[in-house]
Amino acid sequence: MGEHALLSASSSHRWLHCTPSARLEEEFENTSSVFAAEGTAAHELSEYKLRQYLGETVKRPVSEFDSDDLDYYTDIYVDYAIELITEIRSNCKDPIILLEQRLDYSCYVDGGFGTGDLVIVADSTLDIVDLKYGKGVAVSAEENPQMKLYALGALALFDSLYDIKTVRMTICQPRLESISTYEITADKLIAWAEGELRPRAKLAINGEGEFLPGGHCRFCRARHTCRARADEYLSLAKYDFKLPALLSEEEISEVLNLADRIATWAADVYAFATDLAIREGKEWHGYKLVEGRSNRRYTNERAVVETVTAAGYTDIYKQSLIGITDMEKLLGKKMFKELLSGLVEKPAGKPTLVQFSDKRQAISLNNTAEADFKEVI
Structure with a gap:
């Protein structure tokens, strides 16, 4: 496993908000996941492809994640990187191009360093490009602290040699x-580092400051048993389980704002408790381990048919109308439309309340729909 900084760039969103979390995490084992391993494979393959493009003699990496998908998606990143390199070369005779470059930002954060996937220095402009292979949530480059730390590390390497004015992340x-890009002047980046980063990092390295729960808790190793996180979500008990009709609009808004995070927190605690019960035999008051529910299934359907048929039973199949997708494939789209357009409908989906950040378009309901949604209320 590679070396990791206590105040790593990848976890900066968390320790900049919740400064004591970095030291608290040291009490928990730093385990990896299959998703992290897949991301490593994507980075290694991407690096190989880019080094080939740059004319280097390199050996193609091999991993358990090798697949058409891995090849396809890394090509998208590599194609973007090549387009950027080509564009920069058209305006700069000899830019510096670095791959998987160690970037040391310890002049602002004690012991801080990270790895830049692609770093390009061309005259007065510094480019930092980061590949994220995950498919969970889109990450914006705008004011992204991880990218800012990488940029600070790159500035430390090249600012004495080049008059860098602009940083693009x-x-x-x-x-x-x-693909998200954010541009900032080098002066503003350094001002942020001096005014915000350095003092917050000092608190974090000393384990000082206030615990601050939030979305950044998602990947914290202490999230299962963090007291501050528990206190925030348990604070909902102040509503004393009043019926929604007795809550004020402000109270309902507060509950809705916390609902998703409470569900995530509860699932984290449950998974933590279950894991200890299974691995260490930990007993939790009021709970026990039992065999989970499962559905019966045939181990060999062909043998079942032969056995039951030999016993004289023949009515062992149920016939039903094939699904719409299969019907469309059978008839073809044109015939399907001619024969069944009046017999197929797509009902409106059930209204669902989500956060404003959800990309789906808002809908409005008129009063005649009230009866239809009484069950929801």
């Missing part, structure tokens, strides 16, 4: 078809 997420 790009996050490429090929599996989400997302």
Whole structure:
């Protein structure tokens, strides 16, 4: 496993908000996941492809994740990187191009360093490009602290040699078809580092400051048993389980704002408790381990048919109308439309309340729909 900084760039969104979390995490084992391993494979393959493009003699990496998908999505990132390199070369005779470059930002954050997937220095402009292979949530480059730390590390390497005025930071997420770029002046980046980063990092390295729960808790190793996180969500008990009709609009808004995070927190605690019960035999008051529910299934359907048929039973199949997708394939789209257009409908989906950040378009309901949704209320 590679070396990791206590105040790593990848976890900066968390320790900049919740400064004591970095030291608290040290009490928990730093385990990896299959998703992290897949991301490593994507980075290694991308690096190989780019080094080939740059004329280097390199050996193609091999991993358990090798697949057409891995090849396809890394190509998207590599194609973007090549386009950027080509564009920069058209305006700069001899830019510096670095791949998987260690970037040390310890002049602002004690012991801080990270790895830049692609770093390009051309005259007065510095480009930092980061590949994110995950497909969970699109990550914006705008004011992204991880990218800022990478940029600070690159400035430390080259600012004495080049008069860098502009820093461009790009996050490429090929599996989400997302490419986000943010531009900032070098002066503003350094001002942020001096005014905000340095003092927050000092608190974090000393384990000082206030615990601050939030979306950044998602990947914190202490999230299962963090007292501050529990206190925030348990604070909903102040509503004393009043019926929704007795809550004020402000109270309902507060509950809705926390609902998703409470569900995630509860699932984290449950998974943590279950894991300890299974691995260490930990007993939790009021709970026990039992065999989960499962559905019966045939181990050999052909043998079942032969056995039951030999016993004289023949009515062992149920016939039903094939589904719409299969029917359309059978008839062809044109015939399907001619024969069944009046017999197929797509009902409106059930209204669902989501956060404003959801990309689906808002709908409005008139009063005649009230009866239809009484069950929801």
